[in-house]
Amino acid sequence: MLCLKRIIYLFIIVGSISIISCQKTEETILEKTEVIDGIKVVNLDAPNKSNIQMLEFSSSQLFTQTLKNLQEELEQCDSVFLSTYSYLSDSLLNEKEDEIGFDEWQPLNDFINYYGFTNSMKLSFEQAEADWLDNEVLDTLNSPHQEYIFGIEEMTLLNSEGEVKIGDSILKLTSRGFVYITDGDLVKLIKVRDEDWSVLSDPNVISNIDLSKGTCATCDGWERDYNWDYYDNDKKKVYMQISFHAYPWYAVCKSKIVSYKKYWYGWGRYRRTLGANNQAAFWDSNCAAGPNNYYTDWKYKTRRSYSRYHFEWSSNTMYKTRSGYCYGQFYYAGIYNYRVTHLVHK
Known part of the structure; x- marks a missing residue:
């Protein structure tokens, strides 16, 4: 390194x-x-x-x-x-x-x-x-953050389709939740890729995706909200995201802030003092028991991006959260800002 x-x-x-x-x-x-x-x-x-x-x-x-x-x-x-x-x-x-x-x-x-x-x-x-930043005007409505919704460390371990093999099983993370194929059947994986959700009824498939609740669920295993802010005469921007997502064995609530600056050649990440914290709230799979609340203290780092997060572990409970209960707070350029999660599905 x-x-x-x-x-x-x-x-x-x-x-x-x-x-x-x-x-x-x-x-x-x-x-x-x-x-x-x-x-x-x-x-x-x-x-x-x-x-x-x-x-x-x-x-x-x-x-x-x-x-x-x-x-x-x-x-x-x-x-x-x-x-x-x-x-x-x-x-x-x-x-x-x-x-x-x-x-x-x-x-x-x-x-x-x-x-x-x-x-x-x-x-x-x-x-x-890199392709997105190579432009005179930064199109925040079509940023890669919209498609690539995981942490950079998670993306390192996942393939381009959000998949990883765990023992004999295959785990696929999507913008709607996870699908865990315990027998490692590739036919089932292809069905998930093709959004053939009939596979969710298979006894060898574990998932926190609840199709019956649509995109307006108040109790879900996947939540995300984000915001952009512009300063220094629109020459600098920050992307702020709060997200909650679950694995079969744990869930994580994460606040992330990314700093950008305009240069003569386009845009690029820009190192400066950034701050973040978050409140995480975890319920059981039916949002009946809970919440277990956790609050991460403010921390400040001179970074191009910075994250604060909390993990909750369980081998028996597929954690979910309620809309609005996980929120992030952010600091940049002398400004304090916060966002509360809302349910976002593609």
């Missing part, structure tokens, strides 16, 4: 040890003393479809731990950059990033390159964002 001094940190992942080196060099370096057991790229042959590539994890615990590790790696490397150049202003920090070729997502790129995971959703999002 392209950082500014050597950092070695140890992760224990379901009995396997991975040591990752993070240092400034002329090229990306990823050192591992031992290959992480239980993670690999698989290419599946689906009926009447081209080859489907996705990551396979030996367990949901390994998937979740890997997600956490990536989040920690991003924080570690960015903290090194900031501590080294803490004396610089926002504008000079952005110039320094370009000068030394610092990439805030380098740990994610290292992971993708290490496993040869060319179908990562993160790569699709990155290209879509």
